[in-house]
Amino acid sequence: MPLEPYQILTNSLMAMRPGSDDWGGVLHELEAIWRQRYPKRSLDSWNPATRTGKRAASDLVWVSLNEFGMLDKHGIAYLFDIVGERLVGAYMVSQGKNPVSRKGEPDDRLKGHPLHDSSLFDRGHTIAHTLGGGCDINVVAQNSTVNRSGRRSMATGFRTLERRAVETPGSLYFVHWLYTGATGGEQVPTGVEQGLLLPRQAPEVYRFDN
Numbered sequence: 001m002p003l004e005p006y007q008i009l010t011n012s013l014m015a016m017r018p019g020s021d022d023w024g025g026v027l028h029e030l031e032a033i034w035r036q037r038y039p040k041r042s043l044d045s046w047n048p049a050t051r052t053g054k055r056a057a058s059d060l061v062w063v064s065l066n067e068f069g070m071l072d073k074h075g076i077a078y079l080f081d082i083v084g085e086r087l088v089g090a091y092m093v094s095q096g097k098n099p100v101s102r103k104g105e106p107d108d109r110l111k112g113h114p115l116h117d118s119s120l121f122d123r124g125h126t127i128a129h130t131l132g133g134g135c136d137i138n139v140v141a142q143n144s145t146v147n148r149s150g151r152r153s154m155a156t157g158f159r160t161l162e163r164r165a166v167e168t169p170g171s172l173y174f175v176h177w178l179y180t181g182a183t184g185g186e187q188v189p190t191g192v193e194q195g196l197l198l199p200r201q202a203p204e205v206y207r208f209d210n
Helices: 006-015 024-037 107-111 158-167
Strands: 041-043 055-057 060-063 077-081 086-093 121-125 139-143 172-178 191-197 204-209
Touching: 006 024, 006 191, 024 086, 024 172, 158 172, 158 191, 158 204
Parallel strands: none
Antiparallel strands: 041 055, 060 077, 077 086, 086 172, 121 139, 172 191, 191 204
């Protein structure tokens, strides 16, 4: 049984032909799920000393840029709240393993990304580098244990589905950040959902605390 509320994607997936790349209907439903569950109002300013801020209506926009501000060649799309200045989610159609070495990633930009608490969180890649994800908008404070789960020595975990997306070109892979009851200036997600979608298969989605 698919994880709620992603059951709604099942009919659209089952209606797709095997090998189809027409994800329009599925993406429309996926966006509706994310928007419906996102807080209507976000902090548009935050004082870390007093832990106070003012709220304004959230403003979600789609962004499709790589770390150099150019159109993302990997086809990654990001849903971003420009008021709360936080990433809501991202998706891409897998093109297999990213041929660019991790050594080419700008380490100074990754290390310079704000981090709420380095004892608990990593600068996690929303879309893994192995799938073409870069820095900047793609980086979110992610629970260290979750971020590192599913490595080769582990049977299951966050990285397990990342690997399967790499191994399944043509699949639609997504990551959705949850902010219900968020702390740390509301920049730190409280949870994350990770999904892998294929034509004529039920959606495979997992949820992790953050």
